[in-house]
Amino acid sequence: MDSAFPDLLVLCAEGAPMPFFNFLKSLDELLYQVMSWLIFYPFTFWRSVRHPLTMMSYAQGQLEKEEGKQFREALSPPIFLLLTVLLAHGVELAVIGNSALISSNQGLSAVINDDTSLVVLRLVSFALLPVLMGTIQLRLAGNSLDRDCLEAPFYAQCYLTSPFALIVSLVATFSNQALDAVGAAALAAEIVAAALYLAIQSIWLARATGRNLFVTLGASLGGLIFYLAALWVLGLMLAD
Numbered sequence: 001m002d003s004a005f006p007d008l009l010v011l012c013a014e015g016a017p018m019p020f021f022n023f024l025k026s027l028d029e030l031l032y033q034v035m036s037w038l039i040f041y042p043f044t045f046w047r048s049v050r051h052p053l054t055m056m057s058y059a060q061g062q063l064e065k066e067e068g069k070q071f072r073e074a075l076s077p078p079i080f081l082l083l084t085v086l087l088a089h090g091v092e093l094a095v096i097g098n099s100a101l102i103s104s105n106q107g108l109s110a111v112i113n114d115d116t117s118l119v120v121l122r123l124v125s126f127a128l129l130p131v132l133m134g135t136i137q138l139r140l141a142g143n144s145l146d147r148d149c150l151e152a153p154f155y156a157q158c159y160l161t162s163p164f165a166l167i168v169s170l171v172a173t174f175s176n177q178a179l180d181a182v183g184a185a186a187l188a189a190e191i192v193a194a195a196l197y198l199a200i201q202s203i204w205l206a207r208a209t210g211r212n213l214f215v216t217l218g219a220s221l222g223g224l225i226f227y228l229a230a231l232w233v234l235g236l237m238l239a240d
Helices: 004-013 019-050 052-062 077-095 107-111 115-141 147-174 180-209 213-239
Strands: none
Touching: 019 052, 019 077, 019 147, 052 147, 052 180, 077 115, 077 147, 115 147, 115 180, 115 213, 147 180, 180 213
16 A cells, blocks of 8 residues: 555656546536636626626627637626526426426427436527527628638627526516416516617627618517527427
8 A cells, every 4th residue: 555655656757647637637627617607607697787788899809819818707608608598497497397398299399308408409599599690790791601700799699698598588487377467577578678689789780790770670670580480480390
């Protein structure tokens, strides 16, 4: 036993592979990242609600920095969107329990057989909106559409989409309650959220593309309608 420890030190000094210690280091970094989300998620959410345009500009500016120095003051937009979907899912579990999609075997919903697959489905569904609006931004600005050009608009849109996604998810959760007052309040909240989303989106697109505000409002409204239509089609596929 005593002779094993010096041998271990020699291996470390010689740079020998240490899978276990590499695992511990990775676990250390992962644990810190996860626990830091407890601090930076509410901070990022508050900034996204209070100063959405500033956060969208922040997202695009951060991508111009070196990879290790990006998003030091807030969560990265995709992680922010993911945690928002997880938060909404947690509220749903606490209020109504498991979703009916998990127990359904009809249509496409047959592949949704646990909470993980349901969260992935919802994440992809909400991530479609930033992709769509980012594409509209590039087209309005006259820029080419490729993977590199779309990244910055997509990141910016995630900051705007996440609070909207949380409200939509909470509305869907509480609208299942039997109380009429709860359903009415949920519907009113969704209408207000959609109106604010369109207003902020229109201002952002006007600033980012230099187009007239009426043009960007029409583009934002058209994009949102197209997105809702895509969700409607997905809903039909899940229920078929």
